[in-house]
Amino acid sequence: MKVNWKIFACEMVIYAVLVFTYFWFVLHYFAGSLEDMFHHNRMKFAVTCLLLMIGQAVGLEIISSLLFKLLPWKKK
Amino acid sequence: MYFPISDTTINPVYLICLGFIIGILGGFFGVGGSFLAGPSLFVAGLPMNFAVGTDLLHIVGKSIVAARKHGILGNIDMKLACLMVVGTIAGSEAGVQAIEALKKIARVDLVVGGVAIVILSGMSVFVFLESWQAMKLKGSTKPLSKQTSQEKDRRAFKFMSKWTQSFKWWQVSLPHSGVKAISVWAILLVSFVGGVCSGFLGGGAGYIRMPFMVYLLGIPTHIAIGTDLFEVVVSASYGSFRHAMNGNVDILIALIMQTGAAVGAQIGAVLTQYFNGPRIRMAFAPLPLIGALMVVYGLLTGHHLK
Numbered sequence: 001m002k003v004n005w006k007i008f009a010c011e012m013v014i015y016a017v018l019v020f021t022y023f024w025f026v027l028h029y030f031a032g033s034l035e036d037m038f039h040h041n042r043m044k045f046a047v048t049c050l051l052l053m054i055g056q057a058v059g060l061e062i063i064s065s066l067l068f069k070l071l072p073w074k075k076k
Numbered sequence: 077m078y079f080p081i082s083d084t085t086i087n088p089v090y091l092i093c094l095g096f097i098i099g100i101l102g103g104f105f106g107v108g109g110s111f112l113a114g115p116s117l118f119v120a121g122l123p124m125n126f127a128v129g130t131d132l133l134h135i136v137g138k139s140i141v142a143a144r145k146h147g148i149l150g151n152i153d154m155k156l157a158c159l160m161v162v163g164t165i166a167g168s169e170a171g172v173q174a175i176e177a178l179k180k181i182a183r184v185d186l187v188v189g190g191v192a193i194v195i196l197s198g199m200s201v202f203v204f205l206e207s208w209q210a211m212k213l214k215g216s217t218k219p220l221s222k223q224t225s226q227e228k229d230r231r232a233f234k235f236m237s238k239w240t241q242s243f244k245w246w247q248v249s250l251p252h253s254g255v256k257a258i259s260v261w262a263i264l265l266v267s268f269v270g271g272v273c274s275g276f277l278g279g280g281a282g283y284i285r286m287p288f289m290v291y292l293l294g295i296p297t298h299i300a301i302g303t304d305l306f307e308v309v310v311s312a313s314y315g316s317f318r319h320a321m322n323g324n325v326d327i328l329i330a331l332i333m334q335t336g337a338a339v340g341a342q343i344g345a346v347l348t349q350y351f352n353g354p355r356i357r358m359a360f361a362p363l364p365l366i367g368a369l370m371v372v373y374g375l376l377t378g379h380h381l382k
Contacts, residue, residue: 019335035080046320049327056331057137060338061144068342
């Protein structure tokens, strides 16, 4: 399998910037309220955890799929 | 980086790299990766109860990504997955209840540990021998990309799946997996046993369920991987919800791990296209042995890594 590592590295940089921006957003705005939920409303916390994880998984899957489409995977 | 929910400080790069490695394993083998992620989080300083719950929640995210990719590649048998979810959840509850019962009457660590070592080591040896034999068999001469799932999947010990498929009671066909007729009870029993192992031994027990699907139900390896991942999404969601209710989940750690896993799971799923069934199974063979070694370590030192 042959991979163009330069393109792969560029895509990883784009991905890293997107993820960093996303984390800044989540940690800045949601960390406090998530901690508060954890201590005071476990049911709400459990539902939010699952929804956040599913939402993030779908979102990142779309982004990484787009990046992977640009990546030329070639069989020997 | 400080995580207030679990009151722990862990380097986020470590979490992303860990997620990436687990993602590749999950996408390629159809396992959750709890045998590696749980201990790695524990080693990084996360309390064991948080390590187990957080790992399970991260598995949900990673499995969604890998299952979607396998779905696009045509590796998910939805009919089989829906039937297996029922047996897995029931078995998982039974496994947890069995642990609780054993706690009252016996040295639970020794019993569970002994059972785990025998099952995992036996499976590792069996998968290695079978895939070794299967690789010697003459396969299709067509290029791998043009082979069907059945053609990609030479198997040495077919008598096991033939025996399971001989049960006539309440049969269904699984055309996507190339199985003409199989008893629903056989599917439920296999998934129930996988679920019991999950509840009894901890983690998602994908390293037990995936070989069960291949050897006992006769499902092609690629479809077993994809279908198992779909099933893991449902069963791990249920498990992580329960852990979150008990306060064993640090969502921020799980979210960070999942960013690495999103890439790793795609790479793992794509890589399955380039390997036939026996080669994937041969690479899979050491995984149950790693699980067994961790149990041995736990029994010898008293530290539980799962």
